[in-house]
Amino acid sequence: MTAADHQPDAPMNERALDRQARAEQRNLMALSLPAFILVGSLVLLPMGWLFWMSIYGADGFTAENYTRLLHPSYKKTLITTFELAFLVTGLCILLGYPLAYLASQLKPRMASLVLLCVLFPFWTSLLVRTYAWLVLLQRRGLINNWLMEWGLIDTPLKLVHNFTGTTIGMVHIMLPFFVLPLYASMKTVDYDLMKAASNLGASPVRAFWQIYVPLTLSGLGAGVILVFVLSLGFYVTPALLGGGRVMMWAMQIERSMAVYADWGAASALGVVLLVMTLGILWAFARLTGAIGATEGK
Amino acid sequence: MLNRPATDTQVTHLQRLWLYVLCGLVIFFLIVPTLLVIPMSFSDSRYLDFPPESWSLRWYRAYFNSPEWLQATAVSFQVAFLTMLLATATGTLAAYGLHATRARSSRYMTVLLTLPMIIPVILLAVGIFLTFAPVGLNSTIGGLMLAHTILAIPLVMITVTAGMQNFDINQEMVARSMGASRPWAFLTVTLPQIRNSVMSGALLAFIISLDEVVIALLIAGGDKATLTRRMFLALRDEIDPTIAAISTLLIAFSVLMLTLSQILQSRK
Structure with missing residues (x-):
């Protein structure tokens, strides 16, 4: 058989192969169909429905559900929610960055021990951990008892059922989410760069701030965004440790639904939370995308 | 020893002693408060003093003698098991x-x-409640399984993709x-090699379902209340010391799951 004999068939063969390849890609994509049906029917459709309910009432289209959110009590909830999210994120940076930094420099055996300590709360039930704080921080709890025994205070401190208790509990819940991505990015830092900075006369402090911190910025950003977004929509810990005095956005949603059965308010509150969450994530993705692009140049 | 340099920029261990102390405290903060529940659960007092003045199994008896708590536990484990199967697949x-x-x-x-x-x-909980209401899936084992599965799917996917x-x-x-x-090749060549990742994902799916509170709070009423739902409601109204005993049992279970997942990781 010569090359000339083969020629006429080639385009057809290619087309057939092409078709086969496309069919195969389709089949592979179809494997994600069961998962997609579940997520589609229980997440995507209900979110759409929620949005519809927030703008369509008994008398047609309405903006009433949103204008009602301008009421001062909702404004207060929004401020509390952001205050808590900022405070928790800030404390996670202060406590988590040093821990991830040290863990990333330890010998493998020690490092895995430290990581195990970070993973342990991750695998322990959220309710169990919140319960532990409730017991420790309450009026007659361990911490108040000890402080009084040592004569540091005369009357029990109000540590729980308020903003303080909520913050302590939330930091405890969020810290693993912050440390794990940060640790992963710190493991990739090239320490020769620190040596080079040192050789060029930078003090250790300067080398840390000018070389090390910028190199770990992507992990830090991922941790910060994760903690911030999770805190914004958090329900369980503020509901239990806040004792009704810390009203978060998520609690407002649960309340308008379970207590008042007010679907218009619940859906509008929900849409606002969804837009805030997705907006922050989108902005972050754009920002890191931009940083990634300039780094590539 | 303390004067030896610890970093590439010649900072000595002594100079960064504060770092070791701070990290020690953070680890203490992460671990100890949760573990304190264990000795407290053996206290004889309603106020769960520490260290307990007298030890007893009072709260464990209260748990094992309560049909409500036991039923909630059974519901939770059924749902977690079914969620694990569906989410892993x-x-x-x-x-x-x-x-x-x-x-x-x-x-x-x-x-x-x-x-x-x-x-x-x-939001997921509100949406799922809305979807389940017309089809009568609220307060059913099947409904809880479906709801928990969508929470677990991303974690299974991340674990398996990493594998x-x-x-x-x-x-x-x-x-x-x-x-x-292709299916045969997947089953005989691929699956055996990513087996540990798949099993890690399954463990995660199980624990996610077992720990889930918010969705259960909204959609699981009546005799299909999960353990976490009952615990949440009990904690919100009044601190029932039985929860200390349940918490200790749950911590033991978490340690078991964490150990299993670490074994799977080390085999990768």
């Missing part, structure tokens, strides 16, 4: 398909399937060039 299939395909739309699909991890759980990174998909091509069909 659908999540692994999706992770494999999206990893193996070169279709451009696979990236969008991945983002869509990880959405349940990003959307606040309270696939270490696996050369061309091995499957070799098997197929020798006559194996």
